[in-house]
Amino acid sequence: MSENEENNHKNFIEEIVEQDLAQGKNEGVIQTRFPPEPNGYLHIGHAKSICLNFGLALEYGGKTNLRFDDTNPVTEDVEYVESIKNDIRWLGFDWEDREFYASDYFEKLYEYAVQLVKDGKAYVDDSPLEEIRRMRGVPTEPGEESPYRDRSVEENLDLLERMREGEFPEGARVLRAKIDMASPNMQLRDPVMYRILHKEHHRTGDAWCIYPTYDWAHGQSDAIEGITHSICTLEFEVHRPLYDWFLDQIGTFDASVLQPRPRQIEFARLNLSYTVMSKRKLLELVEGDFVSGWDDPRLPTILGMRRRGYTASGIRNFAERVGVAKRDNVIDLSFLEYCIREDLNKTAPRVMGVLDPVKLIITNYPEGQREDLSIENNPEDPASGSRSVPFSRELYIEQDDFMEDPPKKYFRLGPGGEVRLKGAYIITCTDFKKDPDTGKITEIYATYDPHTKSGEDTSGKKVKGTIHWVSLPHALPVEVRLYDRLFTDPDPAGHKDQDFKRFLNPESLNVIEKAYVEPSLKQAKPLENFQFMRKGYYCLDPDSTEDRLIFNQTVTLRDTWAKIQQK
């Protein structure tokens, strides 16, 4: 899937991997993992991480595990597990039989914790939450040690066991690593390893009432699975010393965690302009009914992009091309759209659809006559063949494609003007009707030149413009949903004083109740991609029924005419 010749610069993670491989680390093996927490739906940022992790393994002959980071039963649910798996599969990646859960390792983790306690490197703290918080201090000042910090090993062991047995209420005690309350790195100020949570876990049921924290579970899970490169986002950078500390301590009594020894590498998360990416904000949009659901085509969720008609290969390509680095970034939405168009241009069959119809009557074309014209499916892909499109005396064309009083650079229809009907004939406009009240054009009249039929044109005529059309008696009425960016501001979440929802774009969804498309679309399958010629890419919405087809606009075509008009 990935890139070829000119793209030989490596990102910094590839460089690290190559160095490790060259130095013979981990016996030349690379193993990565994608570690989602099953508490929400995946979005384009996750897609980048998925592509990075799976892509790296593919590139260097390694494997990638799927590991659910299910250490917090309060927020997690199986519902998310299934959805996440579907999304990864849809993106085109395969974890084979390596579907793991941090909860698979709860027992092992507990054993490790017990040993740490025995080694005097962890202790049970009875302090209430607020007290622990207070004693942790602030980044600029050292914290203070807990009065329970120097309990005997025996007492710690006993307490830890009773925590596990469920003797204590939630919040009563925690197990903490004994590191350094004065560390300038807050993560090292005796971080919590276990908290008491009397909650049912979606996999382990009621087997546990103490649950490991992220820091305690993650690195050890990596080690247990033999992960060599544990890739995460920048905010975990300050956790790395802790990640390494746990491994070092456990390594003193279980050398297996050190071979291979997992290494944490952080990269900058993906940000996209004109949208929001945080789980919390996405949830707010869904629950507040600002969008129709997690699969709303305006959302940057994988579910949403898929329904929008974005392709997996387009997204993969995007993820690869945005690069990997450590500096904060905001990717132009237009770059994503470019990647999607690029893919669709090569693969999407062309069809004709009129979104804003006006009737065109070819006065010299026999009434009741029908011609079946053969039109190529995709000029970019000769192998895609052609299809039959009915033509007749009465057609629909786009309102936009006629102007009563056209400017000089206008290549479409005007009174007395000529234009080619795509795949059909050259016509000359002879007359038109206008609604006197609204000024709207209601009917256009034209004559056609029978010698100008596409493919067998003997007229020698040349016209500047070609427009699309749909035969009126054969047209299929459909609903079309046009989408625009969800927010009007490039960084809706970037205003400290204002709620991001303030920047919601009221025009982000525009429903056309009745557009007309060529009859071949009757056969369209849900989510199938098409190019509506001269308009954009569309896919069939899964909500469509036999007698009501709905098309989602994936992305418009580049429109240089619109740009010219703006000037």
Place this chain on the structure above:
RNA sequence: UGUCCGGUUGUGUAAAGGUAGCACAGGAGAUUUUGGUUCUCUUAGUCAGGGUUCGAAUCCUUGCCGGACAACCA
């Protein structure tokens, strides 16, 4: 006033002491039975100061700016 990370055209991302390149976006043109695609050409950049060096985006230093860290979230 702490620690860590970062700062290259508008946006991304390369250049590992030796010509600042590529992509998107912007602009100009050619081709075109999609004002699409494709193809040319083009505008625009090393945060600032000092130092090392024949030579600095790169190394050192000072400063400035941005981000992360103070959940029993991940």
